[in-house]
Structure formats: C-alpha cells, structure tokens
Amino acid sequence: MNSGEQDARKTMSSQAPLTLPKRHYLNADYGVRSWLLTTDHKRIAVLYLVSVTAMFFLGGAYAVIIRLNLLEPTGSLVTAETYNKLFTAHGVLMVFFFMIPAIPAVLGNFLLPLMLGARDLAFPRINLLSWYVYVVGAAFTMYAVVAGGLDTGWTFYTPYSTAFSNTNVIAAGVGIFITGFSSILTGLNFIVTIHTMRAPGLTWFRLPLFVWAHYATSLIQILGTPVVAITILLVAMERAFHFGFFDPARGGDPILFQHLFWFYSHPAVYIMILPAMGVISELVTCFSRKKVFGYGFIAISSLAIAGLSFMVWAHHMFVTGLSVYAAMIFSALSFLVAIPSAIKVFNWVATLYRGSISWQTPMLYAFGFIGLFTIGGLTGLFLATLGLDVHVTDTYFIVAHFHYIMVGGTIMGYLGGLHYWWPKITGRLYPEWWARVSAVVVFIGFNLTFFPQFILGYLGMPRRYHVYPPEFQVLNVMSSAGASILGVGYLIPMVYLAWSMRYGKVAPSNPFQSTGLEWRTTSPPPTENFAETPIIDEEVYDYASPPKEARSV
Amino acid sequence: MPTGFPLFPEQASTLASEVDGLYLYLVAVTFVFSVGIAAVLVYFAIRYRRRSESYRPEEIHGSLLLEVVWSVIPLGLCVVMFVWGAQVFFHMNRPPDDAMTVTVVGKRWMWKVQHPTGQREINELHVPVGKPVKIMLTSEDVIHSFFIPAFRMKKDAIPGRYNVVWFEPTKAGTYHLFCAEYCGTEHSKMIGRVVVLEPDAYQMWLAGGPVPVSPAAAGERLFTERNCATCHRADSGARGPVLGGIFGKRIALQNGETVMADEAYIRESILSPAARIVAGYQPIMPPYQGQLTEEQLLQLIAYIQSLSPPPAGTAPASPTPSPGAAQ
Amino acid sequence: MAQHHIVSWKLYLGILLVLCVLTVATVGVAGHDFGALNTPIALAIAVAKATLVVLFFMHVKYSPRLTTLVLSAGFVFLLLLIVFTGSDYISRNWPITPAG
C-alpha cells in the first residue's frame, strides 16, 4: 500500500517562488470606508474575525482573574461582588459574542459562497447589517460591563435578575437581544444561499460537510434565537416596568423562565459545536487524503442533532422540582441526541484507516478535537442520567463538561479551521513549527485546566463560588496552573498569525492539495470569488483523483 | 469534613452508594470509549502517516454495517443509563412514609431549618443515623439549591413553591451543606454543615437547649391568634370547612373538580382562598398574601397535618379561616 | 411565485368575505358556553382563518414545497416549545409510585 517508493518532494517546496495574485479581495479597495461599507462576504468575515478575536481575549482576561482568585480558598484577590461580575462577563462575552458567531460568522461567512461556487451570499447587505447589529449589541453589553457590571450569571435566572440584582441587567439584556438578531440574520442568509446559490452540478450530496453543518446550525439560529430574544425582553419588562412574568412575588413562575431560556440555550450549544464538527470533517478528510468515511451519515447526523437539540432542554432543570415524568422524557431524548454525535466521531476515526495522514497543524487540532469532544460528549451522558445529574448539576462537573465541549471542541475546531484556511484568507502561510508547538501547548494546558474540575465537581464543589472549602485547593491550583499554560497557548497563534500576514511565505492556491471549490480559486480569492462560475462534475472529496489547480484570474 | 486532597466524596447516605454505582458505570463507559477512540486514533495516525506526497489512498465510501453497529452499541449502553438513572431518580423523589419532616427555608444568604420537634437551626442541620429525613424546601427570595454532596442530594429551593427531597444518613460525621444555585453576592458563603449523630447522641442534642415549640404547636398558636377557629370549627353552622383529617386526602371543589389537600393546596388556600373553594362553602375568607412568613405558613401546614379526623358525621373539607381574622 | 399563477381578484374578495364571516362567528360562539370545548372551537376558527390567509393571500397554495416546509418548521417548533413545556406543568403533581 503506502510503500515509500514515491519521491517525497513536497509540493510546496517544489514550486517556483510564488507571488500573490495581482487583484484579490484584500487589495480591491483601500481605506476604512472600503471596509466598513463592504458587502463582500470575505471582507465581512474579516471584520467578524477582528471583533470576535477582541471579545475572545477580553473574555479570556476575565477568566484569568477568576482562576487567579481561585488559587486560594479565601478568594482574596477580588471581592465576592467583583468575582460574580467577572464570571458573568466571562460567560456572556464568550457565549454570545465569541462562541456563537466564531465559526459561522468568520469561517462560514468566508467559505460558504466559495464552497458553493457563488459570488457572494444571497443577501450581501444583510450580511453587513448582521455585523453592525453584532457591534451594536456588543456595545450595549460592554456598556453594562463597564458601567458597574452585571452579576446574574449568563443565565439571567429569575427572580434574581428581575427583582434582586442591582446591576445592569437591562443594558446587558438589550445587548444580547440585539446580538441575537445578528445571529438570526446570519443563519437566514446561509440557508437561502445554500438553497439557491449552488453552482451548476453541485447537488446536495456533493456539498462539503462544512456546508451541511452550517445548514443545521442555521436552522437552530433561526428557530431558537427568537425565543431567547423575547424571553430576555420579558425579563427587561419585568425589571423595568414591574410587569409580572416570572417573579413569584408577582404571581409568575421562575421555572417557566428556565424552560424558555433553555429552549434556546441548549440548542445554542449545538450552534457552537456543529460548525466545529463541520470544520473537523473537512480537516480529517483533507489531511488523510481520503474521502470521508460515511459521508451521508455525517451529513444527516448534523440535521438530526439540530432537530433533537430542541427536545432535550429540561435536562438543565432536573433539580428544580420539574415533574419527574417530564424529566424522564427529557432524559430519554437527551440520550438520543448523543447517538448522532457518536456517529460523527466514529466516522472521523474510520476515515483515518488506510489514509495518508499528515501531521500538519490543522490535523493536530482535529486530533485534539476528537479526543476532547469524546470526553466532553461522554460526560454529557452523566448529565442526561437522571439520578446522577442530581449530584453533579451546578457543580464544577458541569463547568468541566461544557468547557470540554466548547473550549476543547469549538475552539479547537475554530483554531484548526483558521489555520487550514489561513492561506486562503490571507494568501500567506503560517509558520508550521510555531503552529504545531501552540497546538500541543493548547492541548496540554486545556486538559490540565479542566480535567481536575471533573473531580472537583464530583467532590461537590458548586460552581460560581468565590470562596471554597480548603480541601478543594489542590485541584483548583492545578486548574489555575493549566489555565496559565492554556493562555500562553492562545497567545502564540495570535502573535504568529499576525506576523504571517506580512512576513509569511506566499501561499499557493491549494497548499494542502484539498478538494473543494474554495481551493480552485486564488489565495486570496478575487472579490468575485471565481473567474467564471465553476461547474461541478465530480463527487465530493474526490481525493483519489489528482488535485485541481486554480484558474488564473 | 475531609481535609487534604480527596478524590472521591464521602458516602454518608443510603442514596450515596446508589448514585456512586451509577457514576462508576458511566466512568467505566467513558474510560473505555475515550481511551479506545484515542488509542485507535493514535494507532492510525502513526500506522498510516503520510510517507509520500504522491500516494493517493484507495477510496472507502463507508459501511452500513459499521454505522449500525456503532449506533446500536452506544444506544444500548444509553438505555441502561436511562433506566438505571430513572430508577435512582424516582427513589430520590419518593420519600419513605416514615420519614421525619424537616422544613428548610432558604434566604439570602442562610439556611433556616426547623425540626418536627421544634428545634431551629441556621446553616446547621442535626440528624440521626439510620432515620429517613424528608426536607420540605422553599425560599423567601430567589432560587437557592440545597446540596449535601456526601448524601448525593440536591434540590432547588424555589420561592412560592414547596420542593421535597429526602435522605437517610448512614454514617455519623460532619458534612458540607452548600447552596448550589447562584443567588447573589454571598452565594459562596451560603454554606453550612450537616451533623449526623448516633441516635442517642441525637436524643441528647434534642434534649439540650431551650424547650422548643414544635412547628405543629406553633401552627396551633397561630391558628388561635388569627382566629381561624371562628369559622373552621366542627359545628354545623361553621362558615369554613373542618380541617381535621383532610391532609393528604382528595377534596371535592365547588367547580366539580377534586384536589389533593397537600402542602401546596393548603398554602394556596391560606394565601389566596378564593382560588379553589371547597364544595359547599362561600368564598368569604380574606387572602393572607403578604401577612405570613414562609416559616409561619409551614407551621400552619404542620398543624393542619397533625389534626386528627373529626368524629364521623362531620363532612371533612378544606381550610378557610375566618373573615374576622384580617389584621 | 405569483408570477406563475395569478389569482383572480374575485377569489380574494371571496376570501375576504369568508374571513369576515368567521370573525363574526368566533364572536358568536363566544356568547355560548360549550364547556371544555370553548377554547378548541375558538382556536379552530382562528386556525381556519390563518390557513385561508396563508394559502391564498400569501400564495402558499401556488408556491414551491419548500415554502410550506419553512412555514411548517416555524409552527412545529413552536408546538414543541408549548407541548414540552406543558408536559412539565401537566404532570408536576402526578403522584410518584413507590418504584425504584
């Protein structure tokens, strides 16, 4: 099979020195105006890249203070009040302003039209609008954070948020409400684009799995986000005008708020993880040089996850006094949603079998994703199991679990995808050695940060604790130590990616010899994406055939 | 309370071992799958690492058989988790009939406890080994969560509602009591301890301190003070139903429906009497909304629960204190 | 959409009349007590009216299947929200049998 008889010259080094294409989307126009008024999906993706990166490092900075505070059981670094505002800001920024837009609005925005062979998304101006809506929402939320902060936790549980907290609930709520519409508009644009803008010959089952994953994600964005938007609006009304909706003192039921909140916020977890799964599908197949195993199953499992995700939300509420019968239904459905996720993992691993596996940086992230997502997913079963959830819910076990999914899953997928498509986005290669180092550092730092939290959680340490009993200190110190490594792991790519934009080696149009339409145009692509509309006459992930090169523009 | 560097929490209730059994099963599944997947992944990644740039592996489309196998096996394991987990959960939610009832009221940022014998505690709970304890849980302000890790037991305290949870301690000792639902600034200080005593030590603890008034007795006093008996009495001209023996029974309502006279219904009938009127009575009782504390409500409920059924011939019915009792 | 199928204005006028009649009908039936059926009847009339608007005024009857699918998705997920939330409220006070 893979005898080493072939000559092992690397494609990249074998080519003559490359130059950037003369015209591409980055130099099509200059000046601040050309960016702020652009309707080019690629430029909007770059705008999003800058914004979500800022939010990520801001949210990360809060996490640093939180972990520093937890070094000591007495939590002497910040006051309880400050601590509560820190974890709230960390949660709100990371969930609503980083995780949810990260992959769809940056990579999805950049790649969907390219992958579909289209010139742009269906509604370019709505695309730009969604970025402005995001910025306005972020401005409101940042105002809430700066002008005294918010201490409700990202979950806004009533009646605390409506009747007791004396922090900026309304401003933050308005910010999240507005940002929700940014997410809805993105999802709407994606679905319409996928339905109506596919190039000739690009049938549904020839779509890259990245597109399938974004289709499923968009469904959740469209059908879930409005519910949380109206719920947050009701919270604001109850708080501002003393209308009764959820406050028991006004006859309301605080549990109803939780139902509405989790109707969106559980599926929202899949808004965060499904696009990452889409990225991983691309990486695994590309760096194995082999068609993904079980394409149809991976594609359909994305839709299954999106659909089922709307029927499992009350597993966040098993200790609220939820009806035990309703709890049983939600528990059973929660197990069902695990199956399509498991199918994906098994298919990715099977893809490696007899492949030609490269250990380049994106693949390292994909390996990391598969490992961490497996642990994150399996520990999710603990929370679906009724009798066990009672003990571990609202403890650090939960914190560890969702960080395995979101940090171990989504951010690994995001970074893997960012490296993989970086040459396409910027036209330059990232430094491979540094990138591999940072991938390893992130993996080690991540596990050291969050694995001890599983143990802490089962021991019974509740989440959102500013001070804690002394016997939990050793594990907390381990976690904080890991967080410092993780922080370094995130800073390294920030530096070398920024460096590579100017000094990196010029990238060929298809540096990894991938299939997929986005590699059939130049790096970076021209504003109109393709010199002429591509016509697709081959199956998806056709790695058995020799790679197609870009046609010059 | 443990010190040093524990990796596994103490087991101190009958439920703890049940939950731990479930936990170990899931840990085993997690371990087998994550290590197994990681091992296969690493093996493939090394075994099939890229040796030549020009090599193009053979295409493998997929396998229906494999897809079925790796869907059905996890599904089977999940069914076990579901059934086992649901059994444990039902057990947790069904207190034994002989459990002693302790009322717990959460308030920012403390736990207020009252024993059936009347002892009151704050942020402490003394219970005997080997006796099932049922906790009646509510909150005066925001949502809290009553969490004793050593008992593997947790339940939210929700304002305006009663939640029930129970445990049977198996080992004397002192254990953590936490608030697990974020409730504001001092959330992490809303903690306390559960002291599990051997039965005779518990009796000594009960005997110590001032002579307490049991919740039922306190409820009786309230019942008198507020003139409830003016209407709720056992003669035929009474304006309100007789309350003896109604607790836990189904009662016919004016609108033709029936209702279980449980804690929630009695609470509602005190705070908002007109909501569900007992058949044969007029909605004349004033609402007590805002006039009784959560603890007083629990005491009234304890009193009504303690009343024995009236002699035969008197129709049992539900509570409706007098109109003259308004303050 | 409508390009391919222009509905006669007479049909629109007919729909308008039916809608008005149904509106009067819903007020009419509200004057009678059908017991437990009061709400289902009122909702059934509302659904009938909404269906007429969707099919004819909004041309769904003459639109691609995808349109119907999108619209149904909205209603189906709304139903999920209400039914699953309702399942908690309905069964909250059901007794727990001493199993387990």
Added chain:
Amino acid sequence: MSEAHGGPLAHHFHDLDQQREAASLGMWIFIAQEILFFGGLFGVYTIYRNLYYEAFAAGSHHLSWKLGCYNTLVLIGSSFTMAMAVYSAAVGRKRAIVGYILATILLGAVFLGVKYVEYHEKIAPCFGDGPHTGCLVPGARFDAGALQLDGARAREAQIYFSLYFAMTGLHALHMIIGVPILLWVAKNAAAGLYTPAWHTPVELVGLYWHFVDIVWIFLFPLLYLIGHH
C-alpha cells in the same frame, strides 16, 4: 426584510428567477423566525392561562370585544387590500398598486388608532396622585378592584395584563414598522419600478403584512374572548 433591489439584477445572482427565489425564501425564513419570536409569548400565555384561568377570564371580560372585533375586521380588510396590491403588480396595473398600498396603510392606521383608544383607557388612570381607579397597567397602581379580584387573583390578573400589553404592543410595533416599508414600496410603485416580471418587494412586504394579520387573528380570540361572554 430581504435584499430587495430597486429593479435590475444584483451582481451576484445569475438571473431574476434566482434572485426572486432567494428573496422569497429569505422572507419566509424571516416569517418562520417571527413565529418563534411571537411564539415565546404564546407559550407563556398558554401556561399562565391554564394556571390562572379565572383571572384571565376576568381580565378578558374587561376588554371591549366590540373594539377587538372591529379591529379584526379592519385588519382583515387591510390584508385584502394588500393582496390586491400584489395582484395589481402581477397584472401590471401600476397606479392600482399605489392605491391599494395607501388603502392598506389607511386601514393599518385605523387599527392603530383603535388600539390607542384601548390603551389610553387602561393607562390614563395610572397617572397623577390617584386614586388610580381603572388603572390596568401592571404594577403598584394596578386597580384589581375594577376586575373584582383580590389576593393572588389580583396578581394573576396583572400577569394577564402584562401579557396583553406585551403581545398587543409587539404586534402594534410590527405594524408601525410595516408602515414606512409600505410607503417606500408605494413610492417605488409610483415611480413605475414594478412590472409583472419583477415586483418582488411588493410581494415581500405583502407577506410581512399578512403575517402580522395572522398574529392578530390568534390574538383576538385568545385575549378578548376568554370564557363565554
């Protein structure tokens, strides 16, 4: 709303059919989103109506079903004129488009006017030093006596009126947003931009308007006609 261009084909579409299909699908997805947006309120309504049926009935009896019915007919009428505007565009009667859209706006304004009267009689008594007899805005000044309710019932009735204002307010807001869009379409129609071959903006604003009508078709019986009258 959707990326409705003033006429010619946008650069990233191949032909008008593709553009029309995309715009229409976008609008329908927007409507699906709106269903869930209002749906959150309908969900809250369903739960509380079943928990607090009598307070809801008492609150409902306090609304004027006559005004509600009148407004329903007005809004159905505006839906009809809107449908006629689309029809006129499809058959190329350019001046009729403008006329029907203006009629739609007029009927919408009548609806909002009636809504204003209804709101005013509930809100006006809440101002000043009091007594706030007849004030039906939830909060400290809420006059439960007007509904002959007390205790917990009075609080439950406040939930009814909270929902009443939230649902009808959000609905009215949608109408108010619709008016400038209708005006913009009317302006373009007057300029002769819409032809039988391409009048997507008229269709899209029509879909939006009909959707708002449908919301009211449900709000009317659910808010005005609880319990028999």
